[in-house]
Amino acid sequence: MKGHVQDRWWRPKTDGNGKPVLNAKGHVVREKTERFGKGDRYKVRYFDAEGNERSKSFPDKELTRARAFLTKMQHDVLTGEYIAPESGxxxxxxxxxxxxxxxxxxxxxxxxxxxxxxxxxxxxxxxxxxxxxxxxxxxxxxxxxxxxxxxxxxxxxxxxxxxxxxxxxxxxxxxxxxxxxxxxxxxxAKSIKRPKPAQRKVIPWPESRVHAVQLALPPEYTVVVPLGAGLGLRQMEIFGFSPDDIDRDEMIVNVQRQIRWIGGVPVFSPPKGGKTRVVPLGAGVLDGIDGHLAMYEPVPLTLPWLEPGGRPETVRLLISRVLRRSRQYRNKPVWHIIKGSNFTKTEWKSAFSAAGLDYVDRRDGMHAMRHFYASSLLAQGVSIKEVAEYLGHHDPGYTLRIYTHLVPSSHKRARAAADKVFAPRRAATESVTAQRRPEGA
Known part of the structure; x- marks a missing residue:
């Protein structure tokens, strides 16, 4: 590949006809240029990947470095690793x-x-x-x-x-x-370590805490507890939930939307990660939903889909904001739409106080109901794969990493299976003794 190192302090001496002047040994005689002793001495000329000529200068006594640079540039162009100096x-x-x-x-x-x-x-x-x-x-x-x-x-x-x-x-x-x-x-790079979050074990709420919080919430909001702890819905999935999402024949719920706030504008969007899902519906959870419907009419709400300015979509929401007083968001009236952070501050934390419970930190947020839901399923023997599907996780491995310590031990079931094939002596002896024991003994 073309390229060379130019010495700008010395040049070949020529005669009047432009021919090189040679010494007694036949070597070209060199003479000083007008730039001698001024500025960088060596100028490397090479061609980049697009065929454009480029150059870089080096000071006196750095000819070796200049030649190494030329070799590297030629190698990078040939191997496709060339990066233009100004790119950085x-x-x-x-x-x-x-x-x-x-x-x-x-x-x-x-x-x-x-x-x-x-x-x-x-x-x-x-x-x-x-x-x-x-x-x-x-x-x-x-x-x-x-x-x-x-x-x-x-x-x-x-x-x-x-x-x-x-x-x-x-x-x-x-x-x-x-x-x-x-x-x-x-x-x-091997010397750079990604920050490693502390792995804290999920500690599910006891059932008594779930019911205590539910009882302390205002009546119009008590249904958020069965939706969270009985269906595993996320906070904004709860507030985007519609009774029309229920299939009463199959006893399932289609989780297909949440409410999101984009630059201060509420929109409907798919659940986190765009992952819709189907969740089994327990009869007791359905009773809680029906009890709410008996007291509060669903509120039709029209919001853009996915982003402000998106196609409008109208949904009958199960839960809507109750305006006990005039409320505004960014100087504009907000009707029926619940913002998660506002609900946590004004209703959720207040319920803890009313129930005489301490709100410790984010672990007592509404997400705790999803943890309770997951722990309840695992305690009943539901598989990690199914729990992941019901929670809307993309990877069952992620679910396992969070809840592995809550998975019931299979030791007892494993022993029972082995004992069924290889009956223990004590059990066999007791069985024979029972058969020989006279009636009434």
């Missing part, structure tokens, strides 16, 4: 804007990613060039900043959230590597 000058923020064009079209997902970028990524990495973000030292400094307490100049974020941010940055830098903006993704 692009700011991380600017490249991320291009990366986002190829990501999920779901408005909720875009909103979540933008929140992550704004919260913990752009403030530290946004204005740095890609060639600097590519360095493992930069990623280490960023991870330290995320973990360091706010009083020490950091963000003080939990490991679980830091892991999410790490995965986002890794995805962006992997795309940059694929686009030949950088050579490699530093997040995949």
């Amino acid at each position: 000058d692009e700011k991380f923020r600017e490249y991320t804007a291009q990366w986002q064009k190829g990501q999920s079209a779901d408005a909720g997902t875009r909103q979540t990613v933008n929140s992550h970028l704004k919260t913990g990524i752009f403030p530290f990495l946004g204005d740095k060039p890609l060639k600097l973000v590519e360095k493992t030292d930069t990623i280490r400094d960023w991870l330290d900043w995320l973990e360091r307490p706010k009083k020490e100049g950091g963000r003080g974020l939990m490991a679980s959230y830091r892991a999410i941010l790490f995965d986002t940055v890794s995805a962006i830098l992997q795309a940059a590597a694929d686009d030949k903006k950088i050579r490699s993704n530093p997040c995949r």
Whole structure:
């Protein structure tokens, strides 16, 4: 491949006819150029993958390094590993804007990613060039900043959230590597460790706590408990639930929507991950739903589908906001629509106080009802695969990692199966003794 190293301080001497001047040994005589002693001495000229000539200069006494650079550029072009030097000058923020064009079209997902970028990524990495973000030292400094307490100049974020941010940055830098903006993704380096969230075992509520919270809720909201603890619905699936989702003949519920808030605008959307599901409906849960219907009429609500401006969809909601006083959201009246964070603050936590219970942390949020539901199924011998389907998990392995400590031990059943084939001596002796025992003994 074409390319050479030019010495800009010396050049071949020529005669009046432009022919090289040779010395007594037949070697070309060299003479100083006008640039002698000024600036970099060596200039490497090479051609990139598109056939464009490029160059890079090196100072005096670095001929070896200049030749090594030329060899590397020629090798990278031949193997397809060539990266233009100016590619790494692009700011991380600017490249991320291009990366986002190829990501999920779901408005909720875009909103979540933008929140992550704004919260913990752009403030530290946004204005740095890609060639600097590519360095493992930069990623280490960023991870330290995320973990360091706010009083020490950091963000003080939990490991679980830091892991999410790490995965986002890794995805962006992997795309940059694929686009030949950088050579490699530093997040995949062996010296970089992904934040590891602390694995806390799920401790299901006792049944008494479930009933205590239900009794303490306002009457119009007590039905959220059988929907959560009896069907395993997520919070915004509960508030997007319609009595029309019930198949009374088959005794099942079709979980097919939730309410999401996109930039302050409520929309209907599929459940988390776009995964609709079918959940068996217990007779007692149906009684709870019917009891609510006997007292409160379903409220027809029309919202856009998936994103603001989407096609309108009308659904008869089982649960609607009860306006005890005038409420607004961002200076606009909000009718019938429940926002999860508002419900947790005004109704859910208040129920704990009314029931004389301590609201410890997020583990006492409405998601605790899903944990109770899962533990109840496992206690009845429902398989992990089925529990995963009813909860709407994509991977039964994920469900197992969360609830493995709640799976009933099969030791007793295994012993019984073995004893059926190989009867223990004591059991056999007792059986013979019972047969010989005289009546009335």
